[in-house]
Amino acid sequence: MRLLLSFLLTAASLPATTYYVTISGLGGEPDYAQHFAMWANDIGKALKSSADSKVETLINATRDEVRTSLNAIARDAKPQDALVVMLIGHGSFDGYDYKINLPGPDLSATELATLLDRIPATRQLVVNMTSASGGSVEFLRRTNRVVIAATKTGTEKNATVFARYWVEALTDPAADSDKNEVISALEAFRYADKKTAEYYESQKRLATEHPVLEDTGKSDGVRAPSPENGEGMLAGQFPLLRIGATATAAKNPAKLQLIAKKDQLEQQIDKLKYDKAAIPPEEYKKQLAALLLELARTQEEIDK
């Protein structure tokens, strides 16, 4: 998902920090414990290189340790900052509340929501990759918060593989589907969702997890975010991980005019693509080719 220039400029002009917290819960069995810890560590490794970020990985943390970590961020973070919380492990849902299985007392979705609400960072992303994580969406959703869950509901109770592919999304350049050198939350969601579905299909197993995304603060989450269902806009603009130097050019005042032109061309391309169905194919191709060529020339000028 293309990040709007205005957003980039805003983001670039403010000393914003992204706080990443990965919480890996109890495995129960050695195999799960090993995988949960490995995925959490892999996420940590992928994020370490991200500029302006603070990364914390909590493996087998107790509820108090999670509270301590999030409370510390609540003290330090500013409104222009961003927060990403990722949960890996076994979850449960009793019909009233969701809980992630931690050593000692478990952490409920209600309490997690309270802890997150105290954090001033305006933009927040919660990626709950545990079993039954769909049960947490209704507690965690809020305006300006993207919530991703590995399961559609709290009743999908089997151990999940979504986390495995979420990790992959952070390390595979293919996840950056629009090639803007930023993996957005929406891109990572789509990548992991597709890979999860392929996993079950290739193994000839009935899928026991159906990931959902919610970023309007109003719904239970949807399987396929799109303009039609109104979901995905915020997630598309949420830079989960920068893998290039996208902001460099934006800092050069001499290039601002070119950047504005580029932005305009990109908007024209978006509009053309939106209108594709209503335009004869040959005409569409002609217009698209002209705009893409102009965009390529403009980019070439920017890169000089």
Next chain:
Amino acid sequence: MKLVILILCAAAVFPAQSLQQAESLWKQHRYEDAKNAFEALLAAYPRNAEYRVRYGELFLERFNPPEAAKLFHEALVLNPKQAGALLGLARVAAETYEAQATEFAHKALEADPHLVPAQELLARLALEDSDPELAAAEAHKALQMSPDAVQAKALLATIDWLNDKPNTEWDPHNGPGYETAARIFVLNRRYEEAIQLFRKAVAAQPDLWSAHSELGINLMRLGRNTEARAELELCYANDYRDAATVNTLRLMDSYKNFVTYKTGRTILRLHKKEAELLHPYFEAEMLRALHTYDQKYGYKLQHPVQVEVYPDHEDFAVRTMGMPGLGALGVTFGYVVAMDSPSGRPPGTFHWASTMWHELSHVYVLNMTNFRVPRWFTEGLAVHEETAVSPEWGDRLDPHVIVAIRDKKLLPVAELDRGFVRPTYPAQVVVSYFEAGRICDFINREWGWPKLLAMIHDFGAGETTPEVIQKELGLKTDEFDKRFMADLLADTKKTVYGFDKWREGLKKVAEEYKAEDYEDMIRDGNSIRDTYPDFVEPGNVYQILADGYLAKADKKSAIGELERYAKVGGRSPDTLKQLATLLEEAGNMKEAAEVLDRLNYIQPVDEDLHRRLGGLWFGLGNIAGAIREYQAVLAQSPTDPAAAHFNLAKAYRLANRTEDARNEVLASLEAAPGYRPAQKMLLELSK
């Protein structure tokens, strides 16, 4: 007192009326009412074995053999000599070609020596087992018991018809009789003649719905779908809704989801969800196989061959048998082949190209012999062809076969068909495929391909297995069996007699692996590996050894081990990809590409495979290969469409297909307008 007498009289009359009522309802096709009447009878007379037998027969007729068997067993508890119950169990077993059918039929005859249907069943079972002499003798016994035994006549007529004697004195002139004959023809893969007999059956008895259903299913097998549907819908409309009829109708409804590709010699039907991806691979392989077989068999097929590929194994099973649950991977009906798609099986468990070559061999052998060939021979040749294409293809020596060789369970060649039709132990079909394949390998090696070719023609001329073996190999079948077994044992004895020790050794190696005791694991793994080199299933010693070598940072040895795994026919996509990665890291790009290319014949539904292989072929200058692989990536709704289109654009550009390259680079930029490498190429192409 009068009252008591009245009640007693009533009790004596009532069951007769109730049984009559149940039978009458059954005859009127009011099956639910008949069932209720039988239930009432059983409740009133729980110790009456005969009622249970009749009730079981109703279930058997109404497509519920398990419930029928339950009632027959209950009847036998009440009366162990209940001939009807024994016959019922024989019929239930015969439905699924279980060996017990003969035993139960004999027991039924012991219990009632005048039970004609049991005697007729014995004749049918013998004919199903390809023993026409025994079948004729059993049928004549039935006719001695009752000169009007229709099924016995039908079976004698069938023997004549199978021997191309159309004017038989035993023509049953009866619907069920023709139906039985038709079923035997189906078993002999003579579908056209079977269809003619089913037609005669329904002409003789228009309400014989079972024959209508089988007529429809066999028409569908030969691709005559319109007529097939009409027959099956007729059954459905007349309340004949067994699983085969319903499943087949449902399958035919799904045909709209298939795409057909034609060349002059091939018709390929693929499910639309994977048609674009599989089409190039399947069509190329069909044409390659047909070209090879044209030369090898010296025979030109008269019509294009149709291959249907089913991503849902249950659809394939319905297509072939009318019922789900079939263990086979492919089935041939004349010029039509139905097979599983690689996406219909867990990755690594199915070599689709091997299956395709196997089935296409049947197309030649069945047509060359006009379908007059014993099952063992056509299957044996087809198995032989799998490894003739490539030694890495085909099935490996599996533990069932090892145990069968050790326990001397292989059948004499003259009786080998029995192992396919009526297995006496669970793995006998698999063992029989192996044995038949090895027999053809043996003949090919000892006497040469021309002898196998001559045998095809002999079978086509109606000669029997003993006659053909004597004529072409100069041996009696028992002499042949001795020579074959000696050869097989010489080849497999290390595995067969070392199997138990190998199993213990593998367990130990697995424990050492778990304990990360790599030194001992490598020593012990190497000591057992060659005892059973064909074992490439999960947990195989090659993978364990490779992991051990990698743990010791010995990549060269790991590569060597995984190359051995690939060479003996290992098929796990993960393992082969791991080998490709190691080869790439070692700079052996060509070998890496060849390993990945092998996966195209095993599990081509894999975006990552095509992306990697495309990159390797591109780097190695195999642009045609790169284009094919990059097209395959795009056929799978790739995770990264921009990169996928761009890669294809690069390959087109190197192939001087500038317009195609431009289209692909535009498609790439449509997905990701800011994609720098694609922008650069667009500028270059626009100069």
